[in-house]
Amino acid sequence: MFFKSKPDKILFISLLPFSLTSLALIVYIALTLGWEAREAFLRFGVKLFTENVWRVSEIPEYESYGLLSPLVGSIYVSITSVLIALPLSISLAFTSAEFLPKNLSKIVSHLTDVMGGVPTVIYGLWGSLFLAPVLRDVFMIPLNRYLWFIPLFSCTPLTGHSILTASVVLAVASVPYMTSLVREGLAMIPFKYKEALYSIGAMRYEYFKVLTGMLKPYIVAATLLGFSRVLGETTIVALTIGNSLKISLCVFEPGSTIPSLIANQFESAGLYKYALPTLFAGSLVLLLICLTLTYVGIQITYKWRESML
Amino acid sequence: MSELRYLRLRKLKNALMLTLMLTLAFLTFLPLLLIIGSITLEGIKVLLKAGVSFFASLPPKPTDVSLGGIAPALIGSLISSSIALSIAASIAFISAFLTTEFPNNVISRVVEVVFRSFSGIPSLAVGMFVYSTVVVFMRTQSLIAGAVALSIVGMPYAYVYFTSALRSIPEEYREAAMSLGMSRLKALRYVYLGISRKYLLSGLLITFAKIIGDTAPLLFTIGFVTNAYFMGLDKPSNALPLLIFIYALSPYEIYHSVALGAAFILLVTLIALFEIAHAVVKEVRL
Numbered sequence: 001m002f003f004k005s006k007p008d009k010i011l012f013i014s015l016l017p018f019s020l021t022s023l024a025l026i027v028y029i030a031l032t033l034g035w036e037a038r039e040a041f042l043r044f045g046v047k048l049f050t051e052n053v054w055r056v057s058e059i060p061e062y063e064s065y066g067l068l069s070p071l072v073g074s075i076y077v078s079i080t081s082v083l084i085a086l087p088l089s090i091s092l093a094f095t096s097a098e099f100l101p102k103n104l105s106k107i108v109s110h111l112t113d114v115m116g117g118v119p120t121v122i123y124g125l126w127g128s129l130f131l132a133p134v135l136r137d138v139f140m141i142p143l144n145r146y147l148w149f150i151p152l153f154s155c156t157p158l159t160g161h162s163i164l165t166a167s168v169v170l171a172v173a174s175v176p177y178m179t180s181l182v183r184e185g186l187a188m189i190p191f192k193y194k195e196a197l198y199s200i201g202a203m204r205y206e207y208f209k210v211l212t213g214m215l216k217p218y219i220v221a222a223t224l225l226g227f228s229r230v231l232g233e234t235t236i237v238a239l240t241i242g243n244s245l246k247i248s249l250c251v252f253e254p255g256s257t258i259p260s261l262i263a264n265q266f267e268s269a270g271l272y273k274y275a276l277p278t279l280f281a282g283s284l285v286l287l288l289i290c291l292t293l294t295y296v297g298i299q300i301t302y303k304w305r306e307s308m309l
Numbered sequence: 310m311s312e313l314r315y316l317r318l319r320k321l322k323n324a325l326m327l328t329l330m331l332t333l334a335f336l337t338f339l340p341l342l343l344i345i346g347s348i349t350l351e352g353i354k355v356l357l358k359a360g361v362s363f364f365a366s367l368p369p370k371p372t373d374v375s376l377g378g379i380a381p382a383l384i385g386s387l388i389s390s391s392i393a394l395s396i397a398a399s400i401a402f403i404s405a406f407l408t409t410e411f412p413n414n415v416i417s418r419v420v421e422v423v424f425r426s427f428s429g430i431p432s433l434a435v436g437m438f439v440y441s442t443v444v445v446f447m448r449t450q451s452l453i454a455g456a457v458a459l460s461i462v463g464m465p466y467a468y469v470y471f472t473s474a475l476r477s478i479p480e481e482y483r484e485a486a487m488s489l490g491m492s493r494l495k496a497l498r499y500v501y502l503g504i505s506r507k508y509l510l511s512g513l514l515i516t517f518a519k520i521i522g523d524t525a526p527l528l529f530t531i532g533f534v535t536n537a538y539f540m541g542l543d544k545p546s547n548a549l550p551l552l553i554f555i556y557a558l559s560p561y562e563i564y565h566s567v568a569l570g571a572a573f574i575l576l577v578t579l580i581a582l583f584e585i586a587h588a589v590v591k592e593v594r595l
Contacts, residue, residue, distance in 0.1 A: 130343075
């Protein structure tokens, strides 16, 4: 570290404590969650993530917890919702950035941005009160009636609050974010490539194909970032998934994710010796996964941006 | 004639794919409109039924006939978000200033990466962290604990907007300030702030919007008070998104109505914040 002048050095050092709060906070958060979770790790070990039990008891020896179901649920829900959101986001980003007339594209992208700022609790409320009953009546019941032999659709839908509903609402909520990422990437592709494509007579679809090819790393990054965001999402899932600890492949069945389990059990968990540490263990795992995904996603976007310059 | 056939094939493929993409884009766009539409419609119904007292009364009991109001949540949200914004914005601004002024320093790079990854922390984990530090320490859930949780969540957003505001200052201005012999702090005060103030303001507004709408960090930190308006910074309170969340989970019809009314108010506030932020930046001409 060298500075051009002494005032520079003094300024840098005096700004440093504030700037390092971020780093200190991340470490402190991880350590705190780990410390709170220590009893669960010591008592249950690996079984915490390989067993599916939630047995509370006044007597600590009888308590037994395993987070397998919410862990599987988290990954299952996140994968389905990203799978739904990704193609939709790419087509919305392309349509609004390249194919629509300028006025219309402005309106669409502005509205998408605004929707990206709408709190997730509003998506959750909408999903729970409006979408869940509609999805059940027009989508789940017919699918179950005619395609019951496919394991995904094999169970009878009850209230409409299910893994499918949660995935759909999560997908809708992450579309604005992922769309803006893809659009950001598109805007960064130098204009000369776009001109070159049109000058050799590429059609719109071919143009789209070539640009997506160039965008590939960026799309991977957008997927990772979207996945991380969906994985940590609490409110939407807790409001729409129905909160049950059963493990099932069927998407019409209610389920749970780690955040929804925490949101539901945290208040009562304080009554038992090992319940609270178990929840902290779940959140620590979540934190580590989300941080890693975000870090990798952001590094990819940086690398890609440099390659475009 | 195979070339012509090939062209036709290309045209067909092009038309098919374009139709598919447009349909998908429309299908994606539809739910966004539906959400705004249905929340607005149902929200206005609730507001009409409850009247002005929706802003000024306490929430109802499950057996009540009248809808009551959401005053504790409004007050709690406003206070906690304002405190959170001032904490988050000051830390983020100092960090943003550091990383833009000393971009090639190792520490600046670390700070940059950490802040960018920070948004990956699930806000629920932040809530649990604040619970086991602030709440346990104070022995009660409180407005201030909620504000601390919100400030941690808001920090990375403020940082991203502030850095892009400071980095948007043209290099000539920076050089001119330096050649006049200004120190970096003076340059910030007399040159940078003036040039980037609109970007900074819009960043501030968007961070505020992020903070005021977040539920998860408040779940275990701010409490859920429905029988008092305001009891002090160190006492439990309530918040708008939290009220919507908890009432939406409850089985009572009347709570669903209150949640819809509150959601409409929150939605209008946020859209207003975004529109102002957008309008402010659009005026910038450099």
